[in-house]
Amino acid sequence: MRVCVIGTGYVGLVTGACLAHIGHSVICVDNNEEKVKLMKSGQSPIFEPGLSEIMQSAIQSGNIEFTTDISAGVSHGEILFIAVGTPPLPTGESDTRYVEAVARGIGANLDGGYKVIVNKSTVPIGSGDWVRMLVMDGIAEQKTLVTAGGAASQEKLPEYASEFDVVSNPEFLREGSAVYDTFNPDRIVLGGNSPRAIDMMKELYAPIVERNFASDKSLPQVPVLATDLSSAEMIKYAANAFLATKISFINEVANICDRVGADITQVAKGIGLDSRIGSKFLQAGIGWGGSCFPKDVSALVHTADDYGYEAQLLKAAVSVNERQRLIALEKLQQALKILKGKTVGLLGLTFKPDTDDLRDAPALNLIEQLNRLGAKVKAYDPIISQTGMRHGLSGVLVETDAERLADGCDALVLVTEWEQFSNLDYAKMAKLMSHAVMIDGRNFLDPETMVRAGFQYIGVGR
Template identity: 45%
Template sequence: MEKITVVGSGYVGLVSGTCFSEIGNRVICCDVDPFKIAMLRKGEIPIYEPGLKELVKKNVDADRLFFTSEIGDAIEASDIIYIAVGTPMGDNGEADMRYVHEVARTIGQHLNSYKIIVNKSTVPVGTGEQVRQIIMENRKNRFVQFDVVSNPEFLREGSAIEDCMNMERAVIGATSDKAAKRIADLHAPFRTRIFQTNLESAEMIKYAANAFLATKISFINGIANVCERVGADVTSVAAGMGLDSRIGAKFLQAGIGYGGSCFPKDTFALSYIAEEAGFDFSLLKSVIAANDEQRLVVVDKLKQALGCLEGKKIGVLGLAFKPNTDDMRYAPSLTIIPELVRLGASVRAYDPIAMQAARNQIAEYYEDFETLEEALEGCDACLILTEWSEIVEMDLARVKQLLTAPIIVDGRNCFSVREMKEREFVYYSVGRPAVTTGSANASAAKTVSL
């Protein structure tokens, strides 16, 4: 059993700490926010992640998982210190390292015995050395030794518990073989593949992996836009591409682009790192630009279906950047909904989980509703931005009754083109043939608006 302190009880820290406790370690999750700690002590989880609340309770009850805002005490009481604080994106794309540096100073001030300092946060190359220097400058006893490790996270929101408990690989970059072995042993119960390298390479692996996945998404969205113009179906194209083992089928789902806490921030940060190193990473810049442009393709499709959007009522389904999370960071809805309002439309919105998080950012642009049906009632069109299971499985016959005309613009390709044609919807998706031969009501609505 290891004694672990995780500094930062946000998404990465809370999930990682909980999973480390689940495999038998004593874990203290700490945070500077006393309100967050108070919530966690009461069994309230500040983020939405399937299965997390139950796992937290299980390990708190087993006296393996603890929460505190006394960060110094938690550091002194543990042998392995994980840094899992945010590295938000600055205006120029650079990762803001103030929180990581602050934690490093605190560790130095409370370094009472040999400890392994592990960076879990996504950080620029060279951060491990920075952390080492800051701890050395702040430690009170220069004879107390420590090692620094980079152990980046690869969690997907909505499936983070599964990703951690059954992780594909653990990347470990360390300043000593002793520290690397100990962190490798910590991961042994996860039965994962261990990849050991130096600090700098481990730090770069996280950025490179996320940037590559973002590139796949922007690429398939570009292919989707070409498919629409030449009569191909991107779903079939992606399936055929995915059969090639060199490419694989993952991250080839066309739609309205990526969002969330990782891909937008990490692509910008890597572009900045490259620029600072003297390399113009034009490919990555194009990936970012393509993703920004892709969000608005559904607005163009609404214009095709309705003509002018002035005075139109649009029912928006899904606000979070992906299903099974309430994360609104860089969600496409944050760009799309204000654009609809700018064009004169009014928006009625529904999301099964992310309503409150969305209100905190764009409440002035839309009216929200407690149910999918309430949001769609009396709307001129339905716009799908997140592929929640509730939305994918919604009763299309009922949807048709609720809308003034059976028009759906689907930014996530939730339904088959054949089914929508059979049901006589006017249906626009991404990278697939549009269905424009809907019922007479839809045709009439479109004619009037034109």
Template identity: 75%
Template sequence: MKVCVIGTGYVGLVTGACLAHIGHHVICVDNNEEKVKLMQAGQSPIYEPGLSEVLQSTIAAGTIEFTTDLAAGVQHGEVLFIAVGTPPLPSGESDTQYVEAVARGIGRNLNGGYKVIVNKSTVPIGSGDWVRMIILDGLSESQTALKEANFDVVSNPEFLREGSAIYDTFNPDRIVLGSDVPEAIAVMKELYAPIVNREPSDDKTLPPVPVLVTELSSAEMVKYAANAFLATKISFINEVANICDRVGADVIQVAQGIGLDSRIGNKFLQAGLGWGGSCFPKDVAALVHTADDYGYEAALLKATVKTNQHQRLLVVEKLQQILKILKGKTIGLLGLTFKPDTDDMRDAPAITLAGALTRLGAKVKAYDPLISHSEIRHTLSNITVETDIETLATGCDALVLVTDWKEFQALDYDKLASLMLHSVLVDGRNFLDKNALQEAGFNYIGMGH
């Protein structure tokens, strides 16, 4: 099928590349010329495991193209994905200006032939009808002879996880399609058939991917509710960890004990210094805002956010308990990205923590397996980004493990302890071997552990 994906960030580029990989002919549109040039040269502007390989093979197969020309993309696509960003406004509401610009542009460039316009961006409840309205506005402004609209809008929320986005796209837990138009749903089912039938997967014993067809607004709500639930689950275990700290229980054992209950499950029960990234914070805030708009106070979700804000700064309290005055101390952060295997630092706990430590007069250094070797490191204020671990540890009063990058488990902690002024380590993810660190001479501080 002919597909156009508008917006080539973590979601759009991965979606476009994976759809091209399963044989669709995809045109990816982005208004960032530099990004488009990079992608045309076969390079990915973002880091995502496996993405470069899929990009290069699809470019070689001729199933993917990149352009800044929205009109060309709109005219090519039978299915048009809107995958631009929806960042948060200070009020918590989603900023939908990029979706609006794209919807208007689609309307202005519609040609004949039935098209399905897919909201892949996470958009506030009710945006499906709003996007339809903006497309029609765009159509009425256009110079083309086309006077009749022949399109439907479908909500198809995205659940991929950064760091395993390619895997998740080929192996989703479910595909949610929101529309009450059978023709639009049929087009979407045809588009996703190879993924539903597990064609890209090596494991042919897997059952087909469940496809859930809902009303448009319910599909939009599924996305917010899923992220709000996961964020709440993490805030819950973090709260339990804080109580464990006080009563002397170990949250790792407690999480095992409750996670074995099949009604609870063991995922998202790792206590730590809180959730972050480009999705959870903004999606929970947007859902709280939507509830407010409709006269409902989402008290549980507000508490989820508050617990998380506190959790990010708990490390500062733990450092103060050990080092007392932080003014003039040097703190080394292990990891900067909001999770491992990504270069994304949007709303990363490391940034909040560095800001708080700097305000208290500490010097903050960091090492991150990706950011330390990327140009992004020059964009960070308050943090000196080192390019190797030993330089990071040298002269530090404490290390804080912020991101659970696998390679941090294999560091030579004996050596690192010898380079530090005080061998204090706060394990903000309960990720390291406590006994081994204590044997290396570290004062190990976990999160409820």
């Protein structure tokens, strides 16, 4: 099928590349010229395991193209994905201006033929109808322009209003395993009231639904859930809010474990074996971050507020998380007492491993608070140190390896559980430090091994 994806960030580029990989003809549109130039040369502007390989093979097979020209994309696609960002505003609401610009842009460039316009961006509930309205506005602008241009060209305009449908197709991929998640989804959600549009979406995803590209092809088909527009939009928010609340819950229990002398890793195992609870997302630590959980939970709280309902549980999940973000600081103060004049080294900066994404990363809070208290902050992150990406980072010296990081530090804080942090030469690192304190913000390291290496080991709830 012919597909256009507008917005080629973590979601749009992965979606476009994976759809091209399974045989569709995809045009990816982004208004960032530098990104488009890079993608045309087969390079991914983001670090995401397996993405460059999929992009390059799609470019070679001629299934994918990149452009800044929205009109080329709109005219090519029978399915048009909106995958631009919806970042948080200071109020907690989503900033939907990019979605608005794209929806109008689609309307202004529709040139006849039935199209399905798909909201893949996470958008406030009710946005499906709003997008339809904006597309109609775009069409109206186009008509005005063409009318101003002359009667002859006006005749070329078909009756667009009945020529498109809007579908909500929320995205559930995780950064760091985005390509895997796209080929191995737990479910596909399609919201909309047009059977024609839903059928086209089912055809688009058929190779994924049938597990042709799955790592385990023997699994049953991927469930496809067709809903109304608002329910699909709500499913996205509710899923993220549930997962974030689950993490806040285990972090709360970890804090109680710290006080009573229980071990949260054993507790999480013990409760996770109950199939009603499940073992996933019970990893206690320094709190959830990233581009989705914080903004989506806040946006849902805000939506509830707009409708006169106080989402008390979700507000509590957010405030538990805000406090949890400072847990490493408290532990540093307990171990080192005065932080002024001390040097703290952070192992990891990104909000989770296998991504270069620093959006709402717990490391950023920690750096800010340590600076405020007069500590010097250094960091080593496998991807940030390598790429030299510093967007959003200040008040921290980024070192090129873990041993340089340890040199002269009073304490290390493991912020991101990068796999390579399991095999560092910790005995050597401990010797390079002024005080060998290790705050394991992800309960990732083995406490006994750390003690043998010469560290005072402090985990979260263990």
